[in-house]
Amino acid sequence: xxxxxxxxxxxxxxxxxxxxxxxxxxxxxxxxxxxxxxxxxxxxxxxxxxxxxxxxxxxxxxxxxxxxxxxxxxxxxxxxxxxxxxxxxxxxxxxxxxxxxxxxxxxxxxxxxxxxxxxxxxxxxxxxxxxxxxxxxxxxxxxxxxxxxxxxxxxxxxxxxxxxxxxxxxxxxxxxxxxxxxxxxxxxxxxxxxxxxxxxxxxxxxxxxxxxxxxxxxxxxxxxxxxxxx
Ligand code: SIN
Numbered sequence: 001x002x003x004x005x006x007x008x009x010x011x012x013x014x015x016x017x018x019x020x021x022x023x024x025x026x027x028x029x030x031x032x033x034x035x036x037x038x039x040x041x042x043x044x045x046x047x048x049x050x051x052x053x054x055x056x057x058x059x060x061x062x063x064x065x066x067x068x069x070x071x072x073x074x075x076x077x078x079x080x081x082x083x084x085x086x087x088x089x090x091x092x093x094x095x096x097x098x099x100x101x102x103x104x105x106x107x108x109x110x111x112x113x114x115x116x117x118x119x120x121x122x123x124x125x126x127x128x129x130x131x132x133x134x135x136x137x138x139x140x141x142x143x144x145x146x147x148x149x150x151x152x153x154x155x156x157x158x159x160x161x162x163x164x165x166x167x168x169x170x171x172x173x174x175x176x177x178x179x180x181x182x183x184x185x186x187x188x189x190x191x192x193x194x195x196x197x198x199x200x201x202x203x204x205x206x207x208x209x210x211x212x213x214x215x216x217x218x219x220x221x222x223x224x225x226x227x228x229x230x
Pocket of ligand 1: 131
């Protein structure tokens with residue numbers, strides 16, 4: 001174990017800040033709540049493979065470097081100093097398999113980065129791998145009007161299911177990590193989507209599904225489903 005880190009050099013740790021919080025990777029033997037700094041989490045990444053389609057992309061979260069985000073006009077002007085999520089340690093014998101799984105799951109514009117993770121119990125910092133959709137990737141959207149974004153999420157659907165379920169699962173999962181792990185951007189979008197659910201008699205993503213003439217899930221095997229779920 002290195003002097004300034006909670007992990008040995010050979011361990012593989014993954015930081016999850018989106019679906020990875022509530023839909024974990026396979027083969028982890030530790031899961032620790034905590035946060036990273038230097039980023040802001042936003043629903044600014046298109047999803048053509050999980051919560052939308054190439055014809056009608058949904059929206060999922062990515063991390064934006066805080067220094068870059070500060071140069072943008074964001075309708076959600078406050079961004080917490082800490083991005084809360086979870087770190088997973090993957091069993092040593094399964095690292096290659098899990099990395100292949102993650103590369104497929106996060107293929108739609110995300111690239112691999114490394115960032116220090118701070119466990120919420122105050123134990124030493126851990127170097128983690130994180131998947132980020134950076135502003136130069138084709139699926140990056142940039143700032144969006146919160147109400148239009150909420151309506152878009154409400155009406156989108158992809159092979160992994162309704163886009164609104166991704167948002168609402170994330171909101172609930174974040175609240176469960178610690179007393180301070182809620183995220184204003186996520187909470188505001190979740191409240192807008194819950195209001196749409198209450199006031200609309202149409203079940204959001206089902207409309208898009210019908211319009212596209214497609215089924216919610218089109219996977220042919222359990223393995224494929226596990227690989228693709230997000
Ligand atoms: C993550 O969860 O860490 C990446 C984004 C996602 O898969 O939703």
